[in-house]
Amino acid sequence: MRILERKTLAEFLKNCLGDSELIAPVEIEGRLYFQQLDPEQQLAELAWPAAAAKAVSREHGESPGATSAPDPLTVNSIKEFFFPRRQELYEQRPDGIIPRDAADGKRRLLLFARACDTRGLTILDRVFLGVTEDESYGRARNETTIVGLHCLQPDRHCFCTSLDGGPFGTEGMDLALTPLEDERFLAQGISDKGKALLATLGGKQAGEGEQEEAEQLRKAAEGAIRRAIRVPDQQTMDARFDSPYWKEVSRACLTCGICSYLCPTCHCFDIVDEGYLRLRCWDTCSSDTFTRMAAGEDHRRLKHSRYRQRIYHKFSYFKENFDTHACVGCGRCTRWCPVKTDIVEIVNGIGETAAAGRPSGNESASGRPVKAGAKSTAAKSTGRGARR
Amino acid sequence: MTPVRIYTPFAARVRELRVETKDVKTLRLVFEEEKVAETFAFEPGQFVELSVAGEGEATFCLASSPQEKGYLECSVKRVGLVTEAIHRLDPDALVGLRGPYGNSFPLQRMEGRDLIFVAGGIGLAALRSLIKVVLAGRGKFGSILILYGARSVEDLVYREELEKWRSLKGLKTVLTVDPGGESPGWKGEIGFVPAVLERLNPGRRNSTVITCGPPIMIRYVLAALDKMGFDPQEVITTLEMKMKCGLGHCGRCNVGPLYVCKDGPVFTYARIREFVEQII
Numbered sequence: 001m002r003i004l005e006r007k008t009l010a011e012f013l014k015n016c017l018g019d020s021e022l023i024a025p026v027e028i029e030g031r032l033y034f035q036q037l038d039p040e041q042q043l044a045e046l047a048w049p050a051a052a053a054k055a056v057s058r059e060h061g062e063s064p065g066a067t068s069a070p071d072p073l074t075v076n077s078i079k080e081f082f083f084p085r086r087q088e089l090y091e092q093r094p095d096g097i098i099p100r101d102a103a104d105g106k107r108r109l110l111l112f113a114r115a116c117d118t119r120g121l122t123i124l125d126r127v128f129l130g131v132t133e134d135e136s137y138g139r140a141r142n143e144t145t146i147v148g149l150h151c152l153q154p155d156r157h158c159f160c161t162s163l164d165g166g167p168f169g170t171e172g173m174d175l176a177l178t179p180l181e182d183e184r185f186l187a188q189g190i191s192d193k194g195k196a197l198l199a200t201l202g203g204k205q206a207g208e209g210e211q212e213e214a215e216q217l218r219k220a221a222e223g224a225i226r227r228a229i230r231v232p233d234q235q236t237m238d239a240r241f242d243s244p245y246w247k248e249v250s251r252a253c254l255t256c257g258i259c260s261y262l263c264p265t266c267h268c269f270d271i272v273d274e275g276y277l278r279l280r281c282w283d284t285c286s287s288d289t290f291t292r293m294a295a296g297e298d299h300r301r302l303k304h305s306r307y308r309q310r311i312y313h314k315f316s317y318f319k320e321n322f323d324t325h326a327c328v329g330c331g332r333c334t335r336w337c338p339v340k341t342d343i344v345e346i347v348n349g350i351g352e353t354a355a356a357g358r359p360s361g362n363e364s365a366s367g368r369p370v371k372a373g374a375k376s377t378a379a380k381s382t383g384r385g386a387r388r
Numbered sequence: 389m390t391p392v393r394i395y396t397p398f399a400a401r402v403r404e405l406r407v408e409t410k411d412v413k414t415l416r417l418v419f420e421e422e423k424v425a426e427t428f429a430f431e432p433g434q435f436v437e438l439s440v441a442g443e444g445e446a447t448f449c450l451a452s453s454p455q456e457k458g459y460l461e462c463s464v465k466r467v468g469l470v471t472e473a474i475h476r477l478d479p480d481a482l483v484g485l486r487g488p489y490g491n492s493f494p495l496q497r498m499e500g501r502d503l504i505f506v507a508g509g510i511g512l513a514a515l516r517s518l519i520k521v522v523l524a525g526r527g528k529f530g531s532i533l534i535l536y537g538a539r540s541v542e543d544l545v546y547r548e549e550l551e552k553w554r555s556l557k558g559l560k561t562v563l564t565v566d567p568g569g570e571s572p573g574w575k576g577e578i579g580f581v582p583a584v585l586e587r588l589n590p591g592r593r594n595s596t597v598i599t600c601g602p603p604i605m606i607r608y609v610l611a612a613l614d615k616m617g618f619d620p621q622e623v624i625t626t627l628e629m630k631m632k633c634g635l636g637h638c639g640r641c642n643v644g645p646l647y648v649c650k651d652g653p654v655f656t657y658a659r660i661r662e663f664v665e666q667i668i
Contacts, residue, residue, distance in 0.1 A: 268639030294468025
């Protein structure tokens with residue numbers, strides 16, 4: 001582990017970058033977005049990246065009226081740099097099929113990914129690098145070096161610690177940076193690639209004091225997470241499948257799909273034609289055309305069955321197939337839902353309502369069984385201020 | 389980004405467009421490249437993604453037998469954008485074809501058993517490949533019953549083959565049409581497939597049932613088989629589902645922990661029993 005000062009950070013990043021392309025969070029109208037930067041942006045960004053400034057500001061993202069310190073979490077996740085929103089597959093003309101040219105294999109540096117997002121990649125790996133490898137995804141993974149940035153300011157929507165993650169997680173990162181006081185960073189090599197990079201750096205070896213400082217920050221960050229998702233066991237999930245609960249909790253859903261698009265682990269896609277181009281585009285299981293067949297058959301015709309599919313895919317089917325939930329607790333789906341659908345509230349409610357109907361089940365955090373779809377409990381526990 | 393080669397299809401030429409009914413055509417396809425034609429291998433029950441330039445891609449089962457060399461056949465019912473485009477194709481048109489995908493019928497397990505094929509409408513296309521293979525190796529199987537129904541006489545597909553099957557010894561072929569779908573002089577049964585199946589009441593002791601048809605038919609056939617006491621392990625169906633990738637990635641055909649494209653499309657009733665209401 002090494003210590004990077006603000007100045008050495010800039011040098012280090014430039015070193016890491018070499019002739020790679022740079023993907024980093026940039027600030028647009030007060031919000032952070034991951035973007036692929038052009039060369040001019042790159043230089044400015046490397047000097048003192050927006051995410052670094054946010055990370056060391058110590059201002060809490062949700063403090064009332066804190067317009068100067070928006071969410072340190074980017075609006076979009078990093079998945080689009082591995083699994084693009086829209087990808088040209090090939091051209092099919094009436095007289096032949098024209099494959100796309102092979103890529104140039106350009107290396108990329110992805111700066112300041114959060115632990116929730118990088119853990120999300122390891123979940124996508126299970127799908128795209130599974131039995132049949134998605135070559136494009138695999139290449140993008142190999143060609144990208146990921147420098148993670150630990151999170152000091154989890155906000156009221158975060159719940160990563162209840163899903164095998166944490167604000168100081170390192171899963172899926174090559175290198176992890178922890179922002180310390182006085183614009184210093186503790187740098188830690190995670191993968192072989194990251195360790196090799198760190199070895200090229202002068203910098204100062206981290207002392208015990210600095211490691212202790214990071215440890216304190218970790219505890220504080222984890223302590224700042226006030227929400228926990230309690231995923232019921234498979235038996236309860238199965239038992240609740242046909243419950244009227246799903247109609248209640250999905251009533252307000254507009255099936256707009258923003259939850260899927262912002263989710264670091266949602267990976268459903270469509271294959272569509274645009275002229276003679278065949279494309280792969282992101283899709284969502286909440287869409288009413290997702291399972292509708294040409295002849296009109298549709299086994300998820302009703303909205304609640306599609307909403308339920310999203311929840312079960314993440315918390316039951318994915319678990320059964322890949323031994324992890326397809327959720328990292330970043331909270332984006334709740335932050336950006338236009339009708340304030342809250343995944344923590346809904347998932348926790350599955351078990352609680354089941355418990356209410358059974359003599360020996362779980363109880364809610366307050367010790368009382370909770371009624372189906374009760375809005376009030378979650379509103380209280382998520383706390384202050386109006387949700388977006 | 390790197391191109392996603394797993395989705396790039398082979399070019400195939402339409403060699404024949406046979407009219408089966410007013411809304412079903414059977415395409416005979418030949419790969420443009422000889423090397424592809426030589427290496428492309430499949431098992432009865434597998435499916436392909438077939439695509440038309442500028443129109444799109446859709447999922448079809450392979451309806452020809454793997455033992456028929458040099459070509460593939462798919463039967464296509466005209467129901468939407470891609471199938472309309474396929475019906476409009478010129479006899480010499482070029483299409484895209486990728487696959488084969490999915491699992492196949494457990495042929496070895498069927499050996500020595502009496503086979504009962506129950507099909508409805510275009511669902512017979514999904515069983516045709518298997519039926520052809522079984523008939524070619526007739527001695528390996530017990531008695532064979534084919535029950536096939538359609539809305540009307542005009543909607544029965546593979547008419548010539550049905551006649552041939554009817555003339556074969558040791559093979560019983562029963563045809564039925566929905567009430568009102570009969571024509572003057574119709575000699576087959578009249579009634580829905582599940583009801584005719586119950587009426588025929590085939591023995592279940594050493595039998596394996598293989599069924600495919602519209603979801604509503606499959607549902608009632610499964611219920612009838614339940615009632616007749618068939619072992620769900622010996623009831624096999626092949627499912628149709630909207631699919632895009634064919635590889636278990638795109639999420640579209642996911643039901644329960646299963647992906648119809650990679651865990652299926654062929655399932656025993658025992659395997660899908662708990663999900664049946666979600667699927668069909």
